[in-house]
Amino acid sequence: MNGNVEVVVVGGGYGGVMAANRLARREGVSVTLVNPRPEFVERIRLHQLVAGSDDAVEGFDTVLGGNVRLVVDAATRIDAGERRVALAGGGTVSYDYLVYAVGSGAADPGVPGAAEFAHVVSDLERAERLRSALGAAPATAPVTVVGAGPTGIETAAELAEAGRKVTLVCGDVLGPYLHPRSRGPVARRLAELGVTVIEGRGARVTEVTREAVQLEDGRVLPSVVTIWTAGFRVPELAVRSGLRTDTAGRLLTDATLTSVDDERIVAAGDAAAMTDRPFRMSCQAAVQLGAGAAATILRRIAGKTPAPVRLMFAGQCLSLGRNGGLTQFSNLDDKVNALHISGRLVAHIKEYACRFPLNQLASGARKASSRKSTDRPETPQPGHRTTPPNTRRAA
Template identity: 85%
Template sequence: MMNANVEVVVVGGGYGGVMAANRLARRDGVSVTLVNRRPDFVERIRLHQLVTGSDDAVEGFGEVLGGNVRLVVDAATRIDAAARRVSLAGGGTVSYDYLIYAVGSGAADPGVPGAAKFAHSVSDLEGAKRLRSALAAAPATAPVTVVGAGPTGIETAAELAELGRKVTLVCGNVLGPYLHPRGRRPVARRLAELGVTVLEGPRARVTEVTRDAVQLDDGRVLPSAVTIWTAGFRVPDLAARSGLRTDTEGRLLTDATLTSVDDVRIVAAGDAAAMTDRPFRMSCQAAVQLGAGAAATILRRIAGRTPAPVRLMFAGQCISLGRNGGVTQFSYLNDRANPLRISGRLGAKVKEFACRFPLNQLASGARKASSRASHGDSAARLETPQPKPRTTPSDTRRGA
């Protein structure tokens, strides 16, 4: 039997954090508080669509978070593991019996002269909105440079080119490094159809960014009215600032059950977790599994049982290439790409399904958690954002 009134605090309201909160909130005797610095859930995998106006990439927490989860809109500044307390930027604190560390990730410091000052990011909501404004202010014929040939760079370049922008994609080495060579071909073909100039090779690396240009390692200078940096991610330094052990990238070090190597009361989920002997790719696909795994670990501990190692299984990677094209690169369960892929309009449909699926998972989890609340649970939200109609800045339909 579970002990009554176990308080769980989830820090971070992304895919992993919301998945974990909903799973925990379904159980009697568990009260859940979600701390998130924004009042809405951000569909991070759609931020490139926000830039071009085909989606707003935001969903109300009322749609994806259980009605019995207490929502605190604030930023966590420190975790006091000894006192089991989280300090907030607004001056308050939240106490916990167990904590889920799900702070996510953001854009990495490029480490290239001028990049931090002149390049834009599409890794978070605020950065994507600033980029949208910068593009709106630039002439339609102005050259745009996207740096980074991972999924975010490819999707952003294709989305902008489909609108008629003159786009150069600087790969730094190879286009789509995760992709199987057979999956890379349709990506390159679609980018060419859209008019994207793709620069590959070991010397296709940016060495400096200025207000209106990008300089490459081979000496070339590319005119660039708007430069977008998509290479690399970093995690917040909350764990390190709180005295918890992290890996070299700042991710909280955990064992195979996602439990912090420093404290059995702290469990990690999402991009900010690093299992010491089982590395995984930062992704939405991993986050939803890690969120469920983190919740399972805590529920087992509350019940006095030994947590089970978390197993991650991957299906592949979906890449949108504008609204009318896409490539789905399938993988083995260990996330190694295999030769199978789907491309073209069908690839775009699979990508759209892949974007909708995790949101539907969260919404389903919210309904299940809320059904417990409707049967007498007394937990209440600090804030309860009202569900809003699904709209976009320039269209009332989702991009397909």
């Protein structure tokens, strides 16, 4: 491709920022990142925000290359034929290639009362509202966390360590993604923190009220603050844009992360689904997919055939409060095995695991910023709001 290449990245999470920085390092490539917030959200720390041990945000000036244009707005539709993205603010932004990295959020619980009375931890604004709700509740008020995935377990442990009276409703089993041998250390640590764990037959929520949670077996749990962490969904942008998706609404791609509908659209992160090899929604996957999406686009720009993207996993770290944790090891294909370690040391390992992707992004930002190029994006059309990087840092 001759001349300057315009790439638009939709979504400023781990995958989108990784892709933007990789692309911005290439001469002749101008990158615009569209994101609804003027700051980067560390989603893997939102449970800490709820408990008050971190604010879970970082300035884009730290993680995003200075030669990447940040447009603070929400994408409402992708016009693949015209290669243009419509924005909620009324403007549009054009592209030669697009990285689809819109991430994920909380799923509709589908349980009476849950949407009205339960809080979620999946995004910054609602996590902040949850923190306010906890702050307004008495310290002895019962708190119920629904869902025994990583978010549920980490949130329950964080709040219990902060002195809250917490019940964790698991459904069938605590940590269904864990190897059976790993569940014991997690259960023991939760018990040490005072978390009441409810699992097994009848341990499914059938209704949420303002002050209680009702289970399938008839039990009613007092709950002044209920937190719903079961299930995730992706934004409907791909569906609204007429692009093919899986049943969960994730953009369908081939092994190079290219949309099955349009080779100019490449996906990264939770909102993407390879047709032949699904992967777990996670920060671990997102940073690898962001790099893979950038590699696919750069190879196409160079007139080369993109290579299949291969994800490699070593395990998953689980925080159990600030002073405990578990590392669950896995095979390279992300299938967990019996090997695990737990205890206070793992809390430090988990903290390193949280800092590592942020350090990766910051390193990528420095490399992108060091590129000396006169190729700059055109002035945004009316309706855009290009915002200087936010410098607020995590506490």
